[in-house]
Amino acid sequence: MFDPGKPDGTNDTLKIGISNDGKPSLDHFYKVPARCGIAVKLEKNQTIQIENRFGTQVCDFWAFNSHNLHEHLSMEHVHTSLGSVLPKIGDSLVSNTRKKMFTIIEDTSEGFHDTIIASCDHHRYQELGCKDYHDNCVDNLRMALIAIGKKAPAIPSPFNIWMNIPIDQNGRIEWLPPRAKPKDIIKLKSHMESIAVMSSCPQDLTPINGENCKIQDVYFKVFN
Amino acid sequence: MFDPGKPDGTNDTLKIGISNDGKPSLDHFYKVPARCGIAVKLEKNQTIQIENRFGTQVCDFWAFNSHNLHEHLSMEHVHTSLGSVLPKIGDSLVSNTRKKMFTIIEDTSEGFHDTIIASCDHHRYQELGCKDYHDNCVDNLRMALIAIGKKAPAIPSPFNIWMNIPIDQNGRIEWLPPRAKPKDIIKLKSHMESIAVMSSCPQDLTPINGENCKIQDVYFKVFN
Numbered sequence: 001m002f003d004p005g006k007p008d009g010t011n012d013t014l015k016i017g018i019s020n021d022g023k024p025s026l027d028h029f030y031k032v033p034a035r036c037g038i039a040v041k042l043e044k045n046q047t048i049q050i051e052n053r054f055g056t057q058v059c060d061f062w063a064f065n066s067h068n069l070h071e072h073l074s075m076e077h078v079h080t081s082l083g084s085v086l087p088k089i090g091d092s093l094v095s096n097t098r099k100k101m102f103t104i105i106e107d108t109s110e111g112f113h114d115t116i117i118a119s120c121d122h123h124r125y126q127e128l129g130c131k132d133y134h135d136n137c138v139d140n141l142r143m144a145l146i147a148i149g150k151k152a153p154a155i156p157s158p159f160n161i162w163m164n165i166p167i168d169q170n171g172r173i174e175w176l177p178p179r180a181k182p183k184d185i186i187k188l189k190s191h192m193e194s195i196a197v198m199s200s201c202p203q204d205l206t207p208i209n210g211e212n213c214k215i216q217d218v219y220f221k222v223f224n
Numbered sequence: 225m226f227d228p229g230k231p232d233g234t235n236d237t238l239k240i241g242i243s244n245d246g247k248p249s250l251d252h253f254y255k256v257p258a259r260c261g262i263a264v265k266l267e268k269n270q271t272i273q274i275e276n277r278f279g280t281q282v283c284d285f286w287a288f289n290s291h292n293l294h295e296h297l298s299m300e301h302v303h304t305s306l307g308s309v310l311p312k313i314g315d316s317l318v319s320n321t322r323k324k325m326f327t328i329i330e331d332t333s334e335g336f337h338d339t340i341i342a343s344c345d346h347h348r349y350q351e352l353g354c355k356d357y358h359d360n361c362v363d364n365l366r367m368a369l370i371a372i373g374k375k376a377p378a379i380p381s382p383f384n385i386w387m388n389i390p391i392d393q394n395g396r397i398e399w400l401p402p403r404a405k406p407k408d409i410i411k412l413k414s415h416m417e418s419i420a421v422m423s424s425c426p427q428d429l430t431p432i433n434g435e436n437c438k439i440q441d442v443y444f445k446v447f448n
Binding site: 001002003004065067068070071074075076077079080083084085086096097098099116117118121123124127153154155157158167168169170171172173174 | 225226227228289292294295298299300301303304307308309310320321322323340341342345347348351377378379381382391392393394395396397398
């Protein structure tokens with residue numbers, strides 16, 4: 001029986017919470033270890049900076065109103081708000097109640113991020129032929145929240161930072177390696193108290209995390 | 225406080241359930257009145273046929289596993305499954321656990337349906353300048369479920385049948401009138417026991433339901 005908050009398996013995400021409630025030390029560089037997820041509590045007007053140190057790694061990103069996890073970042077609402085599927089510097093990312101949650105204030109990449117594809121999950125890896133458990137972004141989200149004492153009430157559509165999914169004029173989609181450079185960063189300024197979650201996407205069966213399918217760490221820091 | 229199952233206002237949707245539990249009379253034509261929603265219970269291998277009698281009306285469509293409403297049709301998962309944002313005849317529509325829920329077995333339109341835009345909701349009409357309550361698809365979904373004794377645990381990304389949202393090569397979106405003809409139908413064959421919900425989209429502030437912004441009834445029937 002599908003339960004949005006319950007992981008289908010386990011990994012180190014359960015053990016690596018940055019603090020009991022996800023509150024970060026400001027200006028401290030944290031690592032989202034390859035194949036794992038981390039939740040971080042953000043205040044209004046703080047900025048989270050996420051770094052693609054190797055240029056090849058996709059970071060799935062979600063955010064929830066910290067006072068009501070039913071309200072969360074939602075890509076189908078972002079599409080309406082922006083009139084675009086490709087958020088750019090200066091654009092705001094909205095929740096499922098159309099509230100501004102973040103503004104992209106810096107993006108050193110060319111701006112190819114995905115907003116239309118579901119996070120990888122247990123069922124996806126089964127489809128791809130895995131017999132055993134495979135780390136996956138949905139479980140990383142669930143476990144990152146559990147690690148700070150929360151439970152996902154739903155799995156929102158993710159902001160897949162650096163994930164390169166072109167859509168052609170016939171609506172067809174391609175899964176390509178990131179168009180990012182080593183040390184590319186994106187800075188998201190927060191407009192509400194939220195819990196953001198990042199996953200160093202463990203997809204190593206397609207070249208979505210680079211041609212050599214090597215999963216890397218992602219780094220982030222929070223500052224005022 | 226946002227509650228996914230609780231409507232922000234009310235309309236006749238609460239009173240027009242087709243039966244206590246949404247079970248339909250087979251081969252009977254039902255109306256989804258303009259601006260309202262209807263929930264209908266589907267068995268495996270049944271087909272639901274939806275008709276755009278006037279050619280201009282968008283029908284927002286959602287479906288939930290009738291045994292667990294947390295499992296539902298999900299457009300971000302459909303995109304992965306199809307490698308496309310435009311489902312066509314023969315394509316299957318999957319749930320958030322990657323299960324096939326429906327196959328499109330007939331579509332007399334040119335196939336322009338939207339899978340990337342959130343349903344209209346109270347917050348959207350407030351953004352568009354409404355001072356009073358405006359009928360909206362999200363509330364129609366919530367009320368259609370309430371009318372058969374259920375509550376939405378989340379608002380899934382909708383399959384917006386006949387909604388015409390082209391995406392250009394730069395990711396920009398346009399909101400255009402439907403590319404449908406009067407009496408166009410779509411037939412969805414069901415692969416699991418589900419509760420499907422349809423809303424005759426009440427968006428009359430943009431030409432998404434035709435140039436003259438006139439909201440129309442939608443018709444459907446279920447057959448074995």
